Amino acid sequence: MNRLGLLMAIAGALTAAPNDTFLLRGVTVHPVTGPKIENTSLLVQDGKIAEIGPKIVAPKGMKVIDAKGMHVWPGFIDSATDTGMNEISSVRETVDTGEVGTFNPQIRAAVAVNPSSEHFPVVRGNGTTSMVLMPGGAGGRGGPFGRLGGGDGPLIQGQASMIHTDGWTWEEMEVNRSVGMQVAFPDTPRIPGRFAAMLGMDRPQTTFADMDRQRLDRIKRLADFMTDARRYQKAKAAKEPGFRTDLKFEAMLPVLEGRTPLVMVANKQKNVREVIKFADEQKVKVVLAGTDDFGNTLPDLKAKNIPVILGPTYELPAEEDHAYDEPFTRPGEIFKSGVKFAFGSFGTQFARNLPYNAANAVAFGLPYDEAIKAITINPAEIWGVADKIGSIEKGKWADLIVTDREDPLEITTNVKHMFIRGQAVDLTSKHTRYYEKYLNRP
Amino acid sequence: MRIAILLAGIAAGLAAQTVVLQNGTIMTVTKGTFKGAIVIKDGKIVEVGDKVLVPTGAQVIDATGQYIIPGIIDCHSHIAVESINEGSVSVSAMVGVGDNINPEEIEIYRALAGGVTTANVLHGSANAIGGKNVVLKMRWGKDAEALRFEGAKPGIKFALGENPKRQGNPTQPGQRARYPATRMGVEDVIRDAFTEAKSYQASWKEYEERSKRGERALPPRRDLKLEALVEVLEGKRLVHAHCYRADEILMLIRTADEMGFKIKTFQHVLEGYKVAKEIAAHGAGGSTFSDWWAYKAEAYDAIPYNAAIMHKKGVLVSLNSDSAELMRRLNTEAGKVMKYGGLTENEALAMVTINPARQLEIDNRVGSIEAGKDADLVVYDKNPLSVYAKVQKVFIDGTKYFDRDTDISERNRKALEKKRLLDAEKARQDEQKKQGMPPARRTGE
Numbered sequence: 001m002n003r004l005g006l007l008m009a010i011a012g013a014l015t016a017a018p019n020d021t022f023l024l025r026g027v028t029v030h031p032v033t034g035p036k037i038e039n040t041s042l043l044v045q046d047g048k049i050a051e052i053g054p055k056i057v058a059p060k061g062m063k064v065i066d067a068k069g070m071h072v073w074p075g076f077i078d079s080a081t082d083t084g085m086n087e088i089s090s091v092r093e094t095v096d097t098g099e100v101g102t103f104n105p106q107i108r109a110a111v112a113v114n115p116s117s118e119h120f121p122v123v124r125g126n127g128t129t130s131m132v133l134m135p136g137g138a139g140g141r142g143g144p145f146g147r148l149g150g151g152d153g154p155l156i157q158g159q160a161s162m163i164h165t166d167g168w169t170w171e172e173m174e175v176n177r178s179v180g181m182q183v184a185f186p187d188t189p190r191i192p193g194r195f196a197a198m199l200g201m202d203r204p205q206t207t208f209a210d211m212d213r214q215r216l217d218r219i220k221r222l223a224d225f226m227t228d229a230r231r232y233q234k235a236k237a238a239k240e241p242g243f244r245t246d247l248k249f250e251a252m253l254p255v256l257e258g259r260t261p262l263v264m265v266a267n268k269q270k271n272v273r274e275v276i277k278f279a280d281e282q283k284v285k286v287v288l289a290g291t292d293d294f295g296n297t298l299p300d301l302k303a304k305n306i307p308v309i310l311g312p313t314y315e316l317p318a319e320e321d322h323a324y325d326e327p328f329t330r331p332g333e334i335f336k337s338g339v340k341f342a343f344g345s346f347g348t349q350f351a352r353n354l355p356y357n358a359a360n361a362v363a364f365g366l367p368y369d370e371a372i373k374a375i376t377i378n379p380a381e382i383w384g385v386a387d388k389i390g391s392i393e394k395g396k397w398a399d400l401i402v403t404d405r406e407d408p409l410e411i412t413t414n415v416k417h418m419f420i421r422g423q424a425v426d427l428t429s430k431h432t433r434y435y436e437k438y439l440n441r442p
Numbered sequence: 443m444r445i446a447i448l449l450a451g452i453a454a455g456l457a458a459q460t461v462v463l464q465n466g467t468i469m470t471v472t473k474g475t476f477k478g479a480i481v482i483k484d485g486k487i488v489e490v491g492d493k494v495l496v497p498t499g500a501q502v503i504d505a506t507g508q509y510i511i512p513g514i515i516d517c518h519s520h521i522a523v524e525s526i527n528e529g530s531v532s533v534s535a536m537v538g539v540g541d542n543i544n545p546e547e548i549e550i551y552r553a554l555a556g557g558v559t560t561a562n563v564l565h566g567s568a569n570a571i572g573g574k575n576v577v578l579k580m581r582w583g584k585d586a587e588a589l590r591f592e593g594a595k596p597g598i599k600f601a602l603g604e605n606p607k608r609q610g611n612p613t614q615p616g617q618r619a620r621y622p623a624t625r626m627g628v629e630d631v632i633r634d635a636f637t638e639a640k641s642y643q644a645s646w647k648e649y650e651e652r653s654k655r656g657e658r659a660l661p662p663r664r665d666l667k668l669e670a671l672v673e674v675l676e677g678k679r680l681v682h683a684h685c686y687r688a689d690e691i692l693m694l695i696r697t698a699d700e701m702g703f704k705i706k707t708f709q710h711v712l713e714g715y716k717v718a719k720e721i722a723a724h725g726a727g728g729s730t731f732s733d734w735w736a737y738k739a740e741a742y743d744a745i746p747y748n749a750a751i752m753h754k755k756g757v758l759v760s761l762n763s764d765s766a767e768l769m770r771r772l773n774t775e776a777g778k779v780m781k782y783g784g785l786t787e788n789e790a791l792a793m794v795t796i797n798p799a800r801q802l803e804i805d806n807r808v809g810s811i812e813a814g815k816d817a818d819l820v821v822y823d824k825n826p827l828s829v830y831a832k833v834q835k836v837f838i839d840g841t842k843y844f845d846r847d848t849d850i851s852e853r854n855r856k857a858l859e860k861k862r863l864l865d866a867e868k869a870r871q872d873e874q875k876k877q878g879m880p881p882a883r884r885t886g887e
Contacts, residue, residue, distance in 0.1 A: 435782075
């Protein structure tokens with residue numbers, strides 16, 4: 001090989017070097033699972049965290065990012081959203097949550113994610129690297145979290161998927177296609193209020209007792225479905241003659257085997273008590289979500305080891321006579337009870353405010369470190385992906401954010417770099433592009 | 443002697459009304475930020491400075507380590523009224539939300555607990571020209587009349603885009619369509635209404651002139667709808683126009699130019715950043731959300747930099763809530779314009795205090811901490827632009843309407859009171875049962 005050829009080969013090797021290997025220098029690392037490490041370096045190799053220490057020397061040719069004075073945190077995890085499945089919440093054609101039917105355990109959120117959604121760059125801008133997508137919706141018209149299994153609505157809404165907030169395809173974004181089975185736990189149907197009356201909708205002429213009976217019937221339907229799924233499980237195991245694959249029951253097997261939790265969306269203490277009872281009777285793993293009134297159920301949740309996905313702290317109190325700061329103090333109360341919890345944005349348009357939800361809870365009593373955990377390591381553990389994400393530890397994926405100030409929950413702190421599996425992620429969005437464009441309009 | 447005693451009595455009374463907030467960081471908004479004191483007398487701020495003389499007998503409140511800002515003003519709210527949308531017609535200028543104030547709505551107290559002292563309570567956005575507004579002070583515990591911001595300039599709601607179009611495009615079977623169904627129709631409704639208002643105005647002028655000349659003339663029949671629009675033409679009533687897209691904003695500016703009136707504020711105005719130049723040239727303000735977007739088609743181009751761009755291009759900008767929930771944390775909404783667009787702390791804070799005061803033309807009374815203004819003040823434990831700040835105390839007209847410590851210490855008593863009432867009710871029902879009366883049937887109300 002002549003000299004020129006050799007040079008070209010080296011150049012080729014350099015440009016072909018994977019861009020998920022680099023050294024981040026001069027930073028303070030906040031592992032979350034351990035104390036912060038000041039003035040250090042962080043080595044990422046093949047998309048994973050390889051080494052943290054002040055004296056790491058970058059091998060020749062390795063990319064070095066000088067981020068002096070900046071802070072490295074694990075990327076945030078949003079535990080309940082429909083980002084990427086809900087582009088404009090009031091335009092049904094752009095919403096892919098909320099399938100028709102009572103039992104849909106076979107449907108999977110991940111396959112309906114639009115990787116080109118304008119929402120992903122926006123949430124990345126404020127530090128979210130992973131999210132759990134709820135097939136039943138999380139605020140949009142496609143079946144809001146608020147639609148809590150009343151009337152003839154859905155019961156099992158499908159498989160919640162955990163995805164990264166960046167990737168060329170939904171497959172590349174996927175962290176785990178099925179981290180939970182979303183259930184709209186039966187509740188008393190809501191009485192259409194003034195607004196419905198205005199639209200000329202009829203208010204049902206039914207008694208509270210009738211509606212409560214309907215609710216209990218629906219809980220029984222849910223239990224019956226579980227029983228049927230168990231029969232299917234047995235028939236399959238026994239290789240019974242004439243056994244035929246049923247996609248709905250097939251999808252329930254991981255739930256029956258205790259590998260995937262039921263994500264029970266239930267909002268009042270009455271419903272929470274029934275969720276606990278249901279989990280006991282069915283002997284399945286349960287994650288509770290969307291509750292805004294726990295009442296005295298926290299000790300039971302703790303005893304049964306049921307984790308909780310807390311809705312936005314930016315809510316009005318559940319009842320008129322509740323304390324004005326009830327939704328703000330709730331995370332602190334839950335922490336004190338010992339129940340494991342994580343935050344979810346429960347929507348799309350305000351998904352970028354996930355860190356501020358956590359911070360607001362700190363102002364009203366949640367210890368700071370716990371607020372950070374509730375959007376990093378806690379959700380990673382609840383969703384069974386703590387071996388890969390949720391903290392900065394050797395061997396975990398390099399899902400990282402680098403911030404200009406220490407506190408990543410404060411509004412004025414900016415995310416300057418983001419990495420997902422060690423790949424640098426674009427932090428511009430439609431919003432930043434339009435800002436540049438229209439600021440410069442002559 | 444009697445007079446002397448009387449005078450002494452009055453002096454004592456006045457002294458009791460004097461309150462000094464001391465040692466806090468005072469963010470005046472218009473006169474800088476400094477450590478100092480505020481002297482409040484008879485509901486007004488009488489002195490502000492780094493050093494003030496504490497009047498003898500004044501009640502001194504120590505605010506060491508705390509931050510004091512002017513009461514927050516929400517330029518777009520729908521709280522404390524029983525109904526907001528008279529949507530059966532395309533022009534409902536004859537109605538006003540001030541006619542159905544509910545002073546017992548808990549949202550008033552919650553807003554107060556979030557530092558809001560004044561709210562621009564608007565009619566809804568169901569029609570191109572909506573009803574009249576009412577500006578309220580959050581004087582929790584007072585009756586409906588006492589909530590009104592006395593002397594506030596009256597206003598009216600306009601609405602463009604999807605909301606006024608909606609009833610032209612019925613979604614419910616059997617629902618009748620109401621004109622307009624398009625943005626073209628919205629423009630027509632406004633032009634037509636003002637054409638009518640101008641001729642109504644002219645007929646009154648003609649009547650007055652003929653009367654002045656001593657001629658016998660019949661007065662025109664009063665038209666309450668057109669009367670409100672004539673007030674707009676004469677600059678006596680402020681127009682607060684709900685809008686989203688740049689095209690409709692520009693349309694309303696040109697319609698207003700043609701008809702000879704001014705838009706005081708564009709509300710929501712999420713694409714205001716695209717036509718900031720035109721809005722500034724008209725002299726209108728923009729009252730917007732910090733970071734709402736994509737909840738409807740016309741909000742898909744909304745960006746959180748909207749407030750910053752409009753501000754940089756010369757538009758007077760405020761940040762509003764349009765929500766009883768968001769209303770409680772407008773301070774951090776202001777914090778967001780420091781992030782999105784790099785505005786200063788003072789520019790940010792102005793967007794929830796002095797700017798909305800100017801937009802409502804009540805800035806002679808509220809919106810900043812200055813001698814002579816109403817003592818509407820909020821005390822925070824931390825810098826109010828931080829997401830960790832909590833409201834500690836709120837004063838309106840020098841009277842304390844919210845105190846976090848009191849709120850917390852009262853909770854036990856309230857819980858006991860609630861239990862007592864529930865127990866009494868249960869006992870009453872048990873007694874009824876004993877007497878063989880059927881239990882009350884709960885219906886789905």
